[in-house]
Amino acid sequence: MIEVNNLHKSFIDKKNTVKALDGLSFTAKDGEITGILGPNGAGKTTCLRTLYGLLKADEGSVMVDGINVLEDPLAVRKQLGIFPDKFGLYERLTAYEQVDYFASLHGMRGTKKKAAIEQVFKDLEMEELAHRKMVGFSQGQRMKVTLAQALVHQPKNFVLDEPTRGLDVMSTRVLRNHLAKFKAKGHCILFSSHVMQEVAALCDRVIIVSNGKLAAQGTPQELCDLAGEKLLEDAFVKLIGSDEGVAA
Amino acid sequence: MIQFKALLIKELKEAFRDKRALMVALSMGLLAPVMIMVISKVMITESVGNPPIYVQFTGAEYAPKLIEKFEENNILQFANVPEDDKYAWQERGIEVDIPEDFAEKMAEGQAIDVVLRADFGKKSSSSPIRRVRETVRSYSQAIGYKRLLVRGVDVKLLRPIILQEQDTALPTSNAVMVSMFLGMYLLMGAFVSGLSIAIDSSAGERERNVLEMLLCQPVSTLKIVLAKMTCASAVSVLSIIIMLVLTTISVGFIDLSKIGATFSLNAFSIAALLILLIPLCFFATALQLFFSFQAKSFKEAQSTVSMLIMLPAMVPMAIMMIDDKPAWVNWLPISGQSMLMEDVFKGLPVDWTVLASTTMMTIVMTVALVIMTSKKLKSEKVVMSLS
Numbered sequence: 001m002i003e004v005n006n007l008h009k010s011f012i013d014k015k016n017t018v019k020a021l022d023g024l025s026f027t028a029k030d031g032e033i034t035g036i037l038g039p040n041g042a043g044k045t046t047c048l049r050t051l052y053g054l055l056k057a058d059e060g061s062v063m064v065d066g067i068n069v070l071e072d073p074l075a076v077r078k079q080l081g082i083f084p085d086k087f088g089l090y091e092r093l094t095a096y097e098q099v100d101y102f103a104s105l106h107g108m109r110g111t112k113k114k115a116a117i118e119q120v121f122k123d124l125e126m127e128e129l130a131h132r133k134m135v136g137f138s139q140g141q142r143m144k145v146t147l148a149q150a151l152v153h154q155p156k157n158f159v160l161d162e163p164t165r166g167l168d169v170m171s172t173r174v175l176r177n178h179l180a181k182f183k184a185k186g187h188c189i190l191f192s193s194h195v196m197q198e199v200a201a202l203c204d205r206v207i208i209v210s211n212g213k214l215a216a217q218g219t220p221q222e223l224c225d226l227a228g229e230k231l232l233e234d235a236f237v238k239l240i241g242s243d244e245g246v247a248a
Numbered sequence: 249m250i251q252f253k254a255l256l257i258k259e260l261k262e263a264f265r266d267k268r269a270l271m272v273a274l275s276m277g278l279l280a281p282v283m284i285m286v287i288s289k290v291m292i293t294e295s296v297g298n299p300p301i302y303v304q305f306t307g308a309e310y311a312p313k314l315i316e317k318f319e320e321n322n323i324l325q326f327a328n329v330p331e332d333d334k335y336a337w338q339e340r341g342i343e344v345d346i347p348e349d350f351a352e353k354m355a356e357g358q359a360i361d362v363v364l365r366a367d368f369g370k371k372s373s374s375s376p377i378r379r380v381r382e383t384v385r386s387y388s389q390a391i392g393y394k395r396l397l398v399r400g401v402d403v404k405l406l407r408p409i410i411l412q413e414q415d416t417a418l419p420t421s422n423a424v425m426v427s428m429f430l431g432m433y434l435l436m437g438a439f440v441s442g443l444s445i446a447i448d449s450s451a452g453e454r455e456r457n458v459l460e461m462l463l464c465q466p467v468s469t470l471k472i473v474l475a476k477m478t479c480a481s482a483v484s485v486l487s488i489i490i491m492l493v494l495t496t497i498s499v500g501f502i503d504l505s506k507i508g509a510t511f512s513l514n515a516f517s518i519a520a521l522l523i524l525l526i527p528l529c530f531f532a533t534a535l536q537l538f539f540s541f542q543a544k545s546f547k548e549a550q551s552t553v554s555m556l557i558m559l560p561a562m563v564p565m566a567i568m569m570i571d572d573k574p575a576w577v578n579w580l581p582i583s584g585q586s587m588l589m590e591d592v593f594k595g596l597p598v599d600w601t602v603l604a605s606t607t608m609m610t611i612v613m614t615v616a617l618v619i620m621t622s623k624k625l626k627s628e629k630v631v632m633s634l635s
Contacts, residue, residue, distance in 0.1 A: 011632070052464045054631045077466035084464065088457030092265040093258065104254030105465045 001065055001188050002028040002051065002157055008059035009046055009212075020046040021057070022212035028190040028205075030156075033183050035203035036192040037236060043212040044192045045085065048161050051190075052082060064157055078106065081155035085162045087146040091135040095126065098134065099148045106153035120148045124174070140171035147178065158182060160191040164198055176202060196233040206232075210240040251467045255475035259449055263479055269444045273483050276441050277490035280433040281498040287429055288502050298322050301376040302329040302337040307346035311354075314346065314362075317387045323380060340373045342366040344380065357395070427593030428564075430495060431586055434488060435560035438525050439532045441487035442480035443553060446536040449476045451549030454541075460631075469625040473537060473618050480533040481526075488525050492518050517592050524585050524592075524603065527610040531581050532556075534617040541621055544633055578602050581610040 009021040020043045028034035038044050049055045051062050053073025062069040064076045090098055099120065103113045121127050126144045129137075134145065143163070150158070158179075164172050179189055179202060193199050199206055200220045208215040208223070216223055216239045220232050227235035264270060293299075304326040308315050318324075329337050345363040347353075353360045364380055366373050393403045453459040462472060496518070536553050543549035564586040567577060577583045584606030592598060624630055 049631065054460075054463060055628055074466045074468065077464060080464075082461070082464045084457075084461050086457040087461065088453075090258065090262060090458060091456075092262045097258070097261065101254055101258045102465065105251055105462075105467050107250055107466075109250050 001030050001063075002034075002159075002190055003063040004047065004051070004060070005062070006060035007047065007050060007057050007062065009043075009050060009055065009057050020212055021050070021060075023060070024209060024212060024214055025060075026207045026214060026217060028157075028188050030188045031183060031186045032204040033179060033189045033191060033202050035199040035206045036190065036209055037194075037196075037199055037206055038192075038209035038215075039240060042209045042240075044209060045161065046212075047209070048159060048192065051076075051159065052080065053077060078153075079156050081150040081153070081158040083146055083150045083158070083160040083163050085165070087142065089134045089137065089142055089145060092133065094131050094133055095137075095141075095145045095148070096121070096130040098145060099152050102149040103152045108153060116152050116154070117148075120152045123151075124148055124178070139166050140168060140174075143167055143171050143175065147175065151178075151182075155187075157188045157190070160189070162193055163191065164193065164195055172198075196231075196236065200232045208236060208239050215240050252471050252475055255467070255471060256478055259475050259479035260482070262449070263445045263483060266445075266448070269448060270483070272444055273441045274487050274490060276433070276437045277487035278494065280430070280437065280491045281494035283433070284430055284495055285498045285502060288499070292502065300324050301342070301379060302326045302333070303376070303380065304341070304343040305346065306343065307348060307350070310348055310350040311346045314350075314384075314387055318380075318383055321379060321383045323376075323383060336372075340366065340370065340376065342373060342376055342380065354391075427590070431589040431593065432561065432564060434491060434521065434525060434589065435528070435564065435582065435586060436557070437488050437491050438484055438528045439557055439560045441484035442529065442533045443536055443557070445483050446476070446480040446533050447540045447546065447549045447553055449480065450537050450540040451543050451546045454633075455546045463625065463631070469622040470618070472625065473622045477530060477533050477537055477618060480536070481529045484529040484532065485526055488529065489522070492521060520592050520598050520603075521589065523607070524588055527607050527614065528581060528585050531610045531614045531617075532560075534614045534621070538617050538621045538624075541624060541630065579605045579609045581606065581613060584609070 004024060004026050007021045007024045009019075011018045011020060022043075024043065024047060026034075026036075036044050036047070046055065050057050051064070051069065053069045053076055056070065062076075064079050067075050067079065069076045090101075093101070096117065099117050100113070103117055108116060121130050124144050124147060126141070126148065129141055129144070134142070137145070160179075163175055167175070176198075179191070183189055183204075191203070203220065205217065206220055206223055207217045216226060218226065223239065224230060224232060224235045227238040229235040229238060299322070301323045302325070303318070303323055305315065308325065315325075326337065343363075343365040345365070347361060350360055350362075362384060364377065364384075366377055368374075368377060393406075396403055396406070450459075453462070463469070535556055539552045539556070540549035543552055560582055563582040567573065567583050567586060570577075573587075578587065579602075584602065588598065588603055588606065
């Protein structure tokens, strides 16, 4: 469970101040897929970075399974599986070594670690990739490795930052199936995206962020009803376009 | 501890799989012994041999005996210079003028002015000039002694005091040069060998988008910095060990005793050098990581960090220039090590208090750099420039 409360964050430059988050609050519950939608520059990445503990909020708090990020960022990160927006690979390592590396960083060891790695490779159907050096991996293969490394320690909460960007249909499906499985197991999934169909098909709840604030939230259907539109895309445009009223 | 081990193993794997960067890192270690061998060879032939010197004589016909003496000492007429060396000797332009009235004055017992004209500041001319001077002096002295003897005077009367010079410096200046080169190479090796790996694992990882992922993991930035430093330092320590071992072997092939050098690297001095240099390797990589983590790109890191290479080259030079060194120079990293290395090469006993204080100082500064770097990695400025 991820709770974001009244988050404020400004970036102060020499010349100007940019308000990235302006009192954002939402909750991502266990057993649900929560999608964060927002135009570019709405504050999605800032919000997620605050959640990882990379940035410190000026005001407000982020709680992950009851742990405050500000107080104990390392403990929070242990509870998270992170799929970053720009994922790089250690190209001189094999896929197995990279996943092993991240498993060890989460404190796993011995046979338990080995079993977990083998399990995640099996789940993602990437056993044949395991012992190949990752240089020259396709985008889909890279996504799988990143997914494997994010999931190997069986995190309670799973955060994805625009995971389907640059993926083909097959890879997107693999990812989608995996998220569905995860949801069924009762994990909390938070996921930011630009792709409306993706969000409409997957998410139980959608949070629309605009100008660092919560613009609207609800199931995709509720959002459509709220905006009086049939398609989520139209609802989205309408909701972020109108400043007044809808922000509950 | 599992985390640190995982971080370190990953860094080492990456470093040792990047064959080209590794070769560059270790090339210092492989090249230094070759360089030292070549330099010493050149020095030995220059200082020990008696190669022919070609001098432009004017009025050679007036003093045939003096010319004969010159020829005995392999100082020859410029006209006889072989075609290959002609340019070099023309460049040096050493001239000796013998006056017309040489024989006349000699017979009358008057002073004769023989002129030696050359660029005395040129290093390549210094040895020929010395030999010309020496030849004229001994020829003139021999005639003078004979004159006195003929008059029944004891030659010893001319030298009431004889200064006995005893040089306590163990090696000659040439050997000092050899050891200075090795010292400089070792310092450079400590600084340069880990450089590419330090940049690659910091600024390189940032550019490849893997640094952000690492910073999101439940691992303290201190461990990250320590692992990266240990890996890059391990490579530079390896390079230094290769350098020392190969130098010891290669120096065995040249007879340094010909130039009065007692240059030997025994097990003890190698151990002393390693004690000196290992902390310096860590200091160097900590410094490089500190700067390259702050750089925005791989290229920026490369240009800033390359400036750091100037340190091991400039500091020993600067120390050589200062005659009265303040005491604190002993304690600072680089300068302390370079002075202690000089002692080791000279075969002097190691000053353990200086060694301890320099090492302590180096370690303290390394720790400070590591802590500062790990603090920096937590700062928002670094996070914001991730993408």
